[in-house]
Amino acid sequence: MSLLARYQAILARIDAACLAAGRDREEVRLIAVSKTFPIEPIAELFEAGQLDFGESYAQELRDKAPQLPGAHWHFIGRLQTNKAKYIAPHAYRVHAVGDERHVDALVAKADHPLDVLISVNLGEEAQKTGVGAESAMTLARNLADRDDVRLRGLMCIPPWDEPAEPYFAQLAELAARGRAEGLPLDELSMGMSADFETAIAHGATWIRVGSAIFGARD
Numbered sequence: 411m412s413l414l415a416r417y418q419a420i421l422a423r424i425d426a427a428c429l430a431a432g433r434d435r436e437e438v439r440l441i442a443v444s445k446t447f448p449i450e451p452i453a454e455l456f457e458a459g460q461l462d463f464g465e466s467y468a469q470e471l472r473d474k475a476p477q478l479p480g481a482h483w484h485f486i487g488r489l490q491t492n493k494a495k496y497i498a499p500h501a502y503r504v505h506a507v508g509d510e511r512h513v514d515a516l517v518a519k520a521d522h523p524l525d526v527l528i529s530v531n532l533g534e535e536a537q538k539t540g541v542g543a544e545s546a547m548t549l550a551r552n553l554a555d556r557d558d559v560r561l562r563g564l565m566c567i568p569p570w571d572e573p574a575e576p577y578f579a580q581l582a583e584l585a586a587r588g589r590a591e592g593l594p595l596d597e598l599s600m601g602m603s604a605d606f607e608t609a610i611a612h613g614a615t616w617i618r619v620g621s622a623i624f625g626a627r628d
Contacts, residue, residue, distance in 0.1 A: 427607040443620030468493035475500035491515035505565045527565045563597030574605040578612035
């Protein structure tokens with residue numbers, strides 16, 4: 411199956427998932443996770459109408475973004491303060507903020523208010539970044555008071571060896587709790603190639619799909 415055929419198949423599955431969940435299709439946006447892939451297939455998808463792309467490595471974001479002006483580049487990887495200079499000038503969204511120090515480093519290298527989502531480590535996995543649910547709420551309150559960032563929502567990656575649904579439901583509940591406090595947590599970044607339909611059923615607004623579009627990574 412060609413790149414464009416795989417892409418159209420994913421769009422059809424998103425359409426079906428939104429219909430099944432009774433959701434407006436416009437509420438759900440696809441991030442084509444392009445990390446490790448060259449610019450040529452990314453440009454092919456951009457020409458086909460795909461606007462949002464996801465990168466996990468700061469240097470890749472730095473190198474690719476200037477080659478495709480007009481695309482929206484999402485940084486979805488582990489944040490390191492010393493790599494902020496590669497991320498801040500190019501990121502449409504930063505999805506994995508877990509510490510206010512990350513925000514400080516990004517802001518220092520940005521010339522515009524940054525749009526960020528807080529990474530919530532709901533599975534409390536030691537190997538993953540992000541913060542626990544209550545710490546996420548504290549961080550959200552702190553970021554909502556700042557003028558140099560725009561808090562947009564929450565992000566999570568469930569444990570790979572457990573059902574994703576309880577974690578998606580928990581993130582949606584956490585965001586609803588924050589919105590009840592007046593926090594700007596309208597965006598939920600959750601769901602990948604294997605589970606994005608479940609994420610859509612639980613309110614995902616950003617889904618992150620890589621291998622199901624681009625194919626297997628080397």
